[in-house]
Amino acid sequence: MLTDTSDSNEKNPFDTFLCNAKNAFPLAAITEIANSNPGEAYNPFTVCGPVGVGKSHLLQTLSTVFKQKSLPGQIIYSNAARFCSENTHWAMRPEIFWRQCSALLLDDLQEITEQKKYQHILTVLLESCPNYTEGQGRQIAIACSGRAGILKLLEERLCSRLECGIVMELTEPDMEVRLRYTRALCKQKKINLSREQCLFLAQRCTGFRLLQGFLLKIKAFISIHKKTPTVADMENIVHTGGIYKPINCQKILNKVAHAFNLRADDILSEKRRPDIVTARQTAMYLCRQKLHLSYEEIGQAFEGRDHSTVIYAVNKIKKIIPANKDVNKIVTEMEQNLQ
Known part of the structure; x- marks a missing residue:
């Protein structure tokens, strides 16, 4: 979801974003935030998704729109870890922070999943963020790499505060969007x-x-x-240049085997040991998510297993990701590495 700058629209820069139905809902939500007063719509707003799908670009554009509104306070757009490391004092006086700030837009939230001190700072700011009343309010918008389930890796109090708002996911662009983007970029760069x-x-x-x-x-x-x-x-x-490295089932299989401290042959075998079964299901899930293969094709890649086995595996991993931190972490890391 990136911008086609070849036909810009100063009134609503979000109109130039390239997306289709899969990502239309997140784009519509942040457009409504941009067109409203801070805090009036969807607060806090959290957008998750793989690397390179346009999360940072959404926040940057929202920052630009807010700055054009001449709001009373600052519009802060920053990396989440950097903001927390440079502003530890606001946890003691959050009310003063919100007198000075109209919108806090933070990127790369996943970088603080193991930083309890930083999470505490954000929790305090979230809990003290003024509600929208009589034209006055404050907006919080956050971007996080990975699926929405990665929020479960945060401290429960912070995760709960984010989930009280709206959490959305951007998915990888499909062929239609990639083609439109390629042609728009060629036009922009005169290629x-x-x-x-x-x-x-x-x-x-x-x-x-x-x-x-x-x-x-x-x-x-x-x-x-x-x-x-x-x-x-x-x-x-x-x-050439080591840039193009196509993902295939074998690559996913090898990476999952390494993450679970197993051999690829173990995952392909008929063994039913719990860790092997979980690794096998995780690999099938990632093949479905990253390669967009049919269930039959994935089954063939896994020693001719039936498509119903693959369907069960994919659904099983989807269900356990929010509750199982170990599987959540492995899947999130795999999704980020398999770009």
């Missing part, structure tokens, strides 16, 4: 690629940041060689 060439790039990566890197290399190629790259040139550009 003359055909639709087929843009589709070639969109098919080979799942994230916006990787697309940006590919297009930067293509622009350099055109500048140096004074020609539009051929299909062979595009293949070479995509596969």
Whole structure:
């Protein structure tokens, strides 16, 4: 979910964000926050999702919109860990903080999951944030890398305060959005690629940041060689420099096996030991989430298991992620590493 700056709209910059139905709800929610007074809509607002899907960009845009409103207090946009490390004193006098601040927008909340002192500071600020009354209020918006279940890794008091507001997830862009973004970026950077060439790039990566890197290399190629790259040139550009590393079932299997201190062969075996079963189900879940394979395809990759086994495994991991901190942590780390 990134911005198509080729057709900007000063009245509502969120109108230029590229997304489809999967991410329409989070975008609509933060748009409503931007169009309202601080604290009037969805407070606190927390957005989760994989790396590179546009969470930081949403907060930055919200910060820009708020600053244009000439609000009485500061608009603070900061990394969560940095903000907490530099502002420990506000835990003692939160009411003074909110007299000076109209909106607190914090990025990378996942970095403080093991920092109890920092979590205490945020909890105090959340609990003391003034409610919206008679046109006056304060807004808190937070971005966190990983699925929404990662919030369960926080101290219970802080997690509870966040869940009292609205928690949403951004998902990775699908092919349609990646193609639209590639074409918009080509137009913005004046890179003359055909639709087929843009589709070639969109098919080979799942994230916006990787697309940006590919297009930067293509622009350099055109500048140096004074020609539009051929299909062979595009293949070479995509596969050089250690950038393009396609994810496959075997890669996921190996990483999960390492995380559970097992061998990949153990996960593929018929063994029913509890840790092996959990690892097997986790690997199936990640194959479904990251590769978007059908249940039948995943079953074939796992020694020909029936699709119903895969469905059960995926649903099982979905259910235990919020309650099981160990599995939650492993799944979150795997999802962040498998980019």
